[in-house]
Amino acid sequence: MATYWDPFQEMDRLMGTLAANTRNAPDMPMDLFREDDHFVLAADLPGIDPGSIDVSCEDRTLTIRAERTPRSSEGRWLLRERTSGTVARQVALGRGLALDHISAVYSDGVLTLTIPVAEEAKPRRIEVSHARSPERTAIEA
Template sequence: MTLPVRHRAGSLLGRAFPAGGWNEPAAAEFDELWERMNRLMESAAAAPAGLAWSPAADMRETDDAYVIEAELPGVKRDDIDIEMSDREVRIKGTYKEQEREGVLRRGTRRTGSFEYHAVLPADVKAEEAGATLSDGVLTVTLPKAQAAKPRRIEITGS
């Protein structure tokens, strides 16, 4: 995993301030936040290989359904499992490492188990849910239950 690089020549507070000056407490908070992010990234990179990773995904709401689009390039349909219970949806699977000839000099692609979990804001018709896998993008469509659809209420005379 490639991590962002931060030059240790000095913190924000150690650099020359712009003509108008910087708010020193804000700069100190930024330095602290940057250090915490670096520790988090380093711990994620050092995580055991057996832990599941989460694919990049978007969940959007239309008038009739919730749609989840997850990026799963190179993952085969048989290696993906989608489960639905109450208002929760889980997309799980395995991205198997490909056999290669020669010596791998650098690798940044994730392999192993992955899992995406989402809690939906309203009930859905689980029996009408559908999923497609096309061009490395898994699209899961979860139709809204009738009670979840917005209903326009007309205002009558006074």
């Protein structure tokens, strides 16, 4: 049975523990999955100005930060559940990812990051050659 290594597993476990200890859902819910030779991270950022989105990667920590501008109203608020201000999430990245090739697209309120697996981390087949047995030579006595 092959063992599958997921560079996000420990961070996911930690985030699950932290989320279980809070009553509110995160301001930036995420999905993360692997598709062939890359990972896809989709973060919900509805109502965010696309110009305020900042994605950075430093020392194997991916940081997503964005600004949600508060909606002003002349009237009296009856219910106000939508948060405003800065939202941010950090994800610890494991080894074996091509951090210099991460791409990001923001569309319909969803930020999608594509994180490729590094070439050196991709599985490869190693050819096994068959060594010939040495030829026997006759020894004359």
